Structure formats: C-alpha cells, structure tokens
Amino acid sequence: MRPFHVLSVFLSATAVAVVVMAVIVMAGGQALAQVNADPTPPGTLHPVPLPPLADPNSPTVAAKDLFARKTEPTSGPARSIGGYADGCLSGGVALPITGPNWQVMRLSRNRNWGNPALITFLERFAAHAKHEWNGLLVGDMSQPRGGPMISGHASHQVGLDADIWFTPMPDHVLSAEEREMNGATNIVAPDGLGIDPKIWTRNYLELVRTASLDPATTRIFVNPAIKKQMCSEAGSDRAWLTKVRPWWGHAEHFHVRLACPADSAECKAQKPPDPGDGCGAEVESWIKDVTRPKPPPTTPKPPHPPMTLAGLPPACKQVVQAP
Secondary structure, eight states: OOTTOSOOOOOOHHHHHHHHHHHHHHTTOOHHHHHTOOSSOOOOSSOOOOOOOSOTTOTTSBHHHHHTTOOSOOSSSOEEEEETTEEEEESOEEOOSBOSSEEEOOGGGOOOEEOHHHHHHHHHHHHHHTTTSSOEEEOOOBOTTOSOOSSSOSOOOSSOEEEEESSOOOSSOOOHHHHHHOOOOOOBOTTSSSBOTTTOOHHHHHHHHHHHHSTTEEEEEEOHHHHHHHHHHOTTOOGGGGGEEEOSSOSSEEEEEEOOOTTOTTBOOOOOOOSSOOOTHHHHHHHHHHHSOOOOOSSOOOOOOOOBGGGSOHHHHHHHHOO
16 A cells, blocks of 8 residues: 555544534534635644444445545546536546645545546646646545545545645655645635735736636636635636636635546536626625625524435445445
C-alpha cells in the first residue's frame, strides 16, 4: 500500500466545529458561520484504519461507512457511475502526490483519486496555472472507489470533482507534516461581504478563469463574495463566468467539477448552469443571506437518515463489494 493511503478516523475539534457550523447553515441558520468555516481541518501523521463493520452486508449500513473502508480502487477500466452526489467510481486512478506543478494535501484522507479524465485535467490545469502561480495545492478529490464520504462533502462521489486551494504551491516539496497541518488561505473578509483586500490579487481571478475556460469543466464553485469580486473585475470578457457558481464555504479553495466523460455511459450529467454571467441580482441574493440570515426553524427537522447502497446505482454495490 502506498504511504499515507490509509484512511484516517482522526477528527479534530476543528473538524467537529466545521460539521456543527455546516448543520446550522443547512437548517437555515447563520450563513456567515459557513462563510468562515474551514473545510480543511488539520489531518494526522498517524492515521488509524477504520474498525471492521459488524455486519457490512446489512441493508441498513450507511454507504459512506462502506466506501470509507476501501483503501484501494477496483481493477478494470475506469467508469464514473451515477451522479456527483449519488454515485461511485470504478477503476479509479490516483493523482501522484507530487508533480512538476502540483502537490496533494491531507494525504491521510486518501482522497486523491479520480476518473482518468480528472487526473488529465489537473495535470493540464497545473501546467497552465504555473503562469499565475508557482503551482497548485490539491485538496480533496474522491475516495479510491468514490461514493459518499464520512466527512466533508456531499458530492465528490464519481471521481470528477477536485478542490484547489487558494494557496500557491511553495517552492519546495512539502513534508508530511506540512501537508497535514498547513492551512489554506481564506481570501474572504471576516464579515463575509467581500474579499479581503490585504490578500486578494487578480491572480486569483486568472486562476479560476483558466479553469473555467477548459472545455472539460462544467462548474466551478466559489464563495459568493469571491464570485462578486470576479464579476466586478472581469471586464468585457464575461462568458467564462457562467461556469463560476456561488456556494457557501469555498472561502479558501475553489471546487472544480468536470462533465461526464464520453466513456462513462452510467455517469449522470448535471443540468447545465443557467445562461448569463450570474452577476448582479443573482450573486447579490447570496450576499443578502449573509447580512440577513434566515432564523432557524422553531421545530428543527429531524436529520435525514444516511444514504445506503439502495440509494446508489446498482453497479455501486458491485464496486464497493469487489475485492
């Protein structure tokens, strides 16, 4: 097994706080909490394998608990199966943890896997990004067999999503400790209404623009405040902004999503983004939620039960049960 490719059950107090803040936001509470939440809590230098499940064949076992215990991909050709938030990955490929223009962070999570189309894109994007930055720091992609994760994401399930940190790659190969403990750069102001002018440069815009112009990308998620800033600086060249969509969090990284590859017939494509640049009233509606967060419901809704294999395409059961 390759170094650091054992999934950690480490969950720091920081990570717990992130989960709590995310729950508050999803319930309609403090939107600002999610704006400033850190989805890249420190990892661990001593990952511990998850314990065996008492009955992994039970139909009530959460799919995330099954996929999280698979530390290696399946053999055979690569296939992205199902949707970005309800699917899996067969024949996944790992992005090398150190490349000429990129380095992978949080190795203890074992989430640097993807469809070969994603690996090819990241290699291509990192080479182009070198014109703006020294290189890329790559966060979460997918698990070895995709599927739901036990923390951090609802999507990233079919090997076609990747998080890119808003931190330029340093001029040296990062140590194991640096990859686990270094934090990403938050470029959103503390009030959540705009970018931090002490950090922001146009290089951030150019980096996202480069990713958006790649024909393989279908969406790029950024914090609403970052989208608003890009709208104000884009000038007359605005077509690329269509793919850049606002979403809570994403203050210190942007999330790249690729279209379904032609050779993944079971991949479920997402509806294309709405036409137009998404600026003006659309992005302002997101900013309004920061200044006027919705009050929490008087009677909180019970949490949704975790997704089981029954909620995924039938082929995903074969993927997770394969040797």
